[in-house]
Amino acid sequence: MATAQQGPRARYREQTRTEIKETALRQLADGGVAALALTRIAKDMGLSGPALYRYFAGRDDLLNALIRDAYDDAASAMGGAAARSEAAGRSPRERLHSLAGAYRAWAVGEPHRYLLIQGSPVPGHVAPADTLERARAVLAPFLPLFAGGAPGPGVAPVVTQMTAWLGAETAVGDWVAEYAADAADPAASARALAGAVLAWAQLHGSVGLEVAGQFAGMGHDGDTLLAAQTDMLADAFALA
Incomplete structure (x- = not known):
């Protein structure tokens, strides 16, 4: 009987947590992280302040949940495109x-969520310990593309540094091996990691500027600029 009663309670709890997160996301969209306030969320939902703490231990706990969801959604978008x-x-x-x-x-469609995970750090907030794995999941689809590339001299120093990184951190090598089929070859692993890191840097630079509104009034579209940068990166690794 207790099990039967627990089911509906658990579902109600999860539904309420989802509604809290949706309300928080609306606040983020309206005014960024500075606008996120648990008391305002409670008021918007018709809850008391203490009632909200039954679902999230505090503002940081809620932020952690939003960060996890954002990374997971971004990773899903990237994984779907790769497939x-x-x-x-x-x-x-x-x-x-x-x-x-x-x-x-994903970033342009969810600018407030993109800025939450890729924008300026939230003052006083420590990201959850599992953020790194989630961030790596977003970049993972890039790894197999570069494993078979032929890096030119312009990116060779990055490949050299990635080779050293792989030798120093087993966890990084395990991550590359999970997604890049050629990862048994150390050179392929280094190429894969260098390409993924460079792709992330270019994407974040271009997309981050666009999402932050820095391209307003300029004579180009964000997708045109990103396509040109992507071609330059493909050329640097001789991707056909």
Whole structure:
């Protein structure tokens, strides 16, 4: 009997947590992290302040949940784009463009969530310990694309440093091996990691500026700029 009663309670609790997060996201969209206030969330939902703490221990706990959800959604978008490209038999260069486009589409479509995980750190907030794994899941689809590349001299220093990183941190090598089929070859692992890191840097630079409104009034579209940057990165690794 207790088990039967626990089911509805658990579902109600999860539903309420979801509603709290949705209300928090609206506050983020309206005014950024500074606008996030548990008392205001409680008021908007018709809850008392103490009642809200039955679902989240505090503002940081709620922020952690929003951060986890954002990374997971971004990773899902990237994974979906990778799967579609692979199923369509696209070339590595085409798959790179597809991933870059998916990253930009998610960020532009969810700017407040993108800025939550890629914008300025929230003062006084310590990100959850599992953030790193979630962030790596977003970048993981890039790894197999670069594993088979041929890095040119312009990116060779990055490959060299990634080789050293792989040698120093087993966890990084395990992550690369999980997603890049050629990871048994140390050189392929270094290429994969260098390409993923460079892709992240270019994506964050271009997309971050766009989401922050820095391209307003300029004579280009964000997708045009990102496509040009993506081609330059593909050229640097000789991706066909």
